[in-house]
Amino acid sequence: MSRLLKLGALAGLVGGVVLALFLRLVGEGPIGDAVRLEASRRAAGTAHDEMFSRATQQVGGMIGAAVYGVCAGAVLAVVFALLRHRLAARDDWRRAVTVAALAFVTVSLVPFVKYPANPPAVGDPDTIGRRTALYLVMIAWSVVATWAGWRMTQWLRARGAADHTRLPATVGVWAAVVALGFIVLPGSPDAIDAPATLVWRFRLASIGGEAVFWGLTGCVLGWLLLRSSRPTPSQRALEDIAPPRR
Amino acid sequence: MTTLEREQALAPITVPAWTWLVVVLALAVVWALTLENGMVLAKSAGTLHEFFHDARHFVGVPCH
Known part of the structure; x- marks a missing residue:
């Protein structure tokens, strides 16, 4: 189990790092526009002290995405452990991807449809x-x-x-x-009083990021499981001499 | 792979009790990262919220 947890956390780290890049490259566009909109609205009223600069928040956001990835990957590994023997699939890669797809639909997609993500300013x-x-x-x-x-x-x-x-x-x-x-x-x-185009650019980036995260985390967990279950060269050599009895 | 092999039942993976501790810990970190608005960590909540601000919005949790 501890090995499986490590693989899950590692897969989640890979997914989380890619989620962080996705946030930086795709998500920060609409987030930046929304923050500027928020600031322009506020300019008329009172001054507002920000605790962190936007640059710090962008780095914090990327760190947050990576940490989120590791935690979600670990939980995914536990769910995988509970379901594995009940999933009728050809191999562990297919099982891992199935569990990750179910996780995406359950904790990301369905809540998103009811309460879609909103950018700053909303x-x-x-x-x-x-x-x-x-x-x-x-x-x-x-x-x-x-x-x-x-x-x-x-x-x-x-x-x-x-x-x-x-x-x-x-x-x-x-x-x-x-x-x-x-x-x-x-x-x-x-x-929601922000422009619909801005809101939906952000929402599509957000759900896209989640899809990338769960898809990649499931794939990587599957690959790691296949890799670790493959017999080592010495085992294979032994099987060539004395094939295991079926 | 033959049908016979596919239908062979896999042995369940044993999930020891400490695993649940890890799950609770992981969920607590996710909570602190995304949903914390001062309900549990009154003082540092604002700092956490602002630092992870962009990630919070991006993973779709409600924000200020």
């Missing part, structure tokens, strides 16, 4: 507590939805259902649970 400081709570409830509900789909797929597989029955039924159950959460939970309380 967001009322007074509603931050409420928005944070709603966001966490959405993530928790999304985990419930994925779990419900998982149970459905396990139940149908145990009953010997064919893939063309099992997969649509699984997606159907998952989508129904997600939809229920979307309907029941209230929308974000904040009005």
Whole structure:
């Protein structure tokens, strides 16, 4: 298990570093525009002391992305350990990528659709507590939805259902649970008064970064697992002399 | 790979108790990094928030 955790953290580090580069190259464009918009609005009113310069915040953001990557990679490795023997796939690479794809949909994509990421300049400081709570409830509900789909797929597989029955039924159950959460939970309380183009440039960069992160972390974890399970040259030589009995 | 091999059940990976400690630790770091607004770390929350500001926005958590 400790080896698997290390591989997960390493894969997450690779994903996190690429996420940091993605943030710097793709995300900082709209973030910079939003910060300038915020400053121009504020110029009329009172002066505002920033704790850190924009340059420091950009570096902090990149460090944050890398640390986030390591933590998310470690958690991904634990989820992988819990699910591995229940995932019907050809090898560990496919299993790792499957778990990472499920993680992307569950903790990034579904919460994003309900409460999309916003650039600076959008967001009322007074509603931050409420928005944070709603966001966490959405993530928790999304985990419930994925779990419900998982149970459905396990139940149908145990009953010997064919893939063309099992997969649509699984997606159907998952989508129904997600939809229920979307309907029941209230929308974000904040009005968005920044230009739609700016907001959506930022949102696409944000969800794109998450897709890159989970995709890459899953691939790297899979590669590391394949690499570490491959027999060493001496083992292979031994098998050539005395093939293992099947 | 034959169907027989694919259907062979894999042995479950044993997850020792300390693993959950690592999970809690990892989630706590993610919390401090992204969601902390003074609920737990009253004093240093603002500093953390401002330093990791861009990453917070980028991973999509609600921000000021």
